Amino acid sequence: MEGKNKKTKVFKWAAVLMLAAMMIVGCKQAQGNNSKEEKYEVTVSAGSNGKVTVAPELPTDKKVAKGQELTITATANTGYVVDKWTVTPADALQSGGTAGSDTAMVKVSAATTVNVTFKPVGGTPSTPPSGDVGSFEDTGDGFIKISPPAAGITGKDPTHTLPGMEEYWKGVFREERKVTLSPYKLGKTEVPYKLWKEVYDWAVKAENGYRFANAGVKGKDGSGTEEEPVTMVSWRDCIVWCNAYTHKTNNAESECVYRKSATDTTVLKNANDTTAWDAAYADMSKKGYRLPTEAEWEYAARWQGSDSTNADKYGEVWLTKLNSVSGAKGNWEDAEKTGEVAWYSGNADSKTHPVGIKKANALGLHDMSGNVWEWCFDRYEDNPRANDAAYTSGGFVVDPQGGAAGVFRVFRGGSWYHRAKDCVVGSRSGSAPGYGSVNVGFRLACRP
Template identity: 65%
Template structure:
């Protein structure tokens, strides 16, 4: 073939190539480019007397280190001490983090090394300085909380809240000095597994409920997800059943018909009877926390001043932040670390205890499900203080003398970040239930 022929053939092939490229362009056939995600190696280990497991999106929980995680994904570590031991402390790349919490979460942005150590329960924890209260993990799924003897001196916020209404300002208001007795609070929201165990026992022992409760959001979740679709009335009756089942007697049941009629409440379908419930706080049975107990537990930081405000001597998390967060609600990294909410929940509930705990070792105080409290709701939390005032303190308040709604706090899986802050207050009819409502239990030490 002569030079001219070879040139014509080359031009012909080029024309065909250009024609095919044009056809691909105009027939909507894109060029597929696969971008490999950026990943990092995360190593982890535990000291003697316990184990450490890690999990992340797309990675099942494992004890095998290291794991490779995509950039921007959240990794969660769960430490499990041996019997008689507790978490002593964590390090991340050699620096102390996370206090003595039993879980730790963060967003992966680089390769890191995480370590956790354990110590014997016989070694007393170092108490915080000053009259800032104290706490103790009692090893039974509860945290014993001892508020400061000098009370909590209220104050109004001087920083930006998610909204301007009073509903964002919590219960520790200026001019209000609240004193709380020691109490115990569940480390997690009540999971469906525990709810169902007590529910089945109760149904066969003379108790009745308005709602059977479901696993997580809609019943399709696991037994470790919080029970939902339970009313306030169901919760107080369930607490009595849990007390009787545990103690094999009714004597320590908290919820009674009235102060004078001490009949134990056992039927959640009797709305008016439940709504008039008297809480005998001298009993050691299980109960809902009061709103002040809930908020104090959600906000306590002791002497730690990070993202906190001083109330008397004790430092409490700012009202505009999720429980356990180190920055306000619109800091996505910190809200993600402690709460399941609209931005990260995939529109569903999640197993309790997966997120980083707060300073007391309590999980999910923000997000996952709203939590019923005992109190009647009023826009002004001080409305009934006269009934609880002694020696200049409002002692163990329980909200309004009467009302329409009962308090729930903390935000849930479909709340925006601002709805999960520790200062937010809402109320609902005690007969209401829904896929966003659950609870955790309290009791006397």
């Protein structure tokens, strides 16, 4: 009996020890399950003429654990080399990432963005694509994807008569200026009031935190329809709205384009914070909604590909003459040709009209001339080449964004209130970023 009792006691102690071990393991597992691993979003992008890969590959949600090291490899297209790496925050870069380097090692400790651009070998493409006039595609979501020619747009002085002698009639593709643009998407129409109001109402809710200087109105004075372009919105309002639309669409702020600065990535939300907004930084690596740059706007307004009708040749591509409205086959003095594609003072009956009614231009874009002026992101400079040094790479001005300083922001295209000559594709104008008018609206752009 004593031996049996001893065995029973041994079994009991063994059971107790096993239960204790199981409890310890269970506690550790529970602790592991309750601890949340820190992760941060990583965005990696490349300019035109090359691509990037990441090892290890980024997950679908782009969230990477804190402390993870990533190797980013840039591969340039034939005739191009790596030009510049941009890593934010800067201390994430561990090695590489210099001009000409094909790789960069980054360590994730915060939300991180990496962008690499490419430039032609020796300053010009080794074999410029012959006959490359660019291309476009209707993406079925209200946008046109625009792919400018890889060899760029070679500027030239006009040989035809302009509406005036001033420099502001001559557009941005000037003599001795070679501009290359990355592929981009542009809205087929100006933003109608209906879409503006839907996003505006969402944005101003307390939990979303956006603030506008102006609420916007339907068309000319609020008496129009919801399909007419929104007006009475300032440049600052448009920037706020673009961020809000991006936030609403993605259910997150991660792809918002407009930030406080290149180093302070705070998303801008308040149009009344004039100091922050007037220094707004556009993170072009993001896929969110934004205003087009002036060069993007003009290229889209003028593109004709290989069609030389009423056009001049800029390198390989034919662009509508500076003295005509977008999509017209005659100059501003031809009322019939102008009226086919534009609402202006001669045919608009002193008011705005629903977007998309007039005939589209060669890219399938409506109202690029007339109806309402359209805000662009750029600071206005009388000489569009004044700040080219900031964007020049390999002899090309790459994706320029206008002046380095100055108060005014650009708007283009003319309006229902203006004469036909004011609506021509070469006419440049602008105003203070807080300005709103019954004849000024905007059109959306974004990365493909």
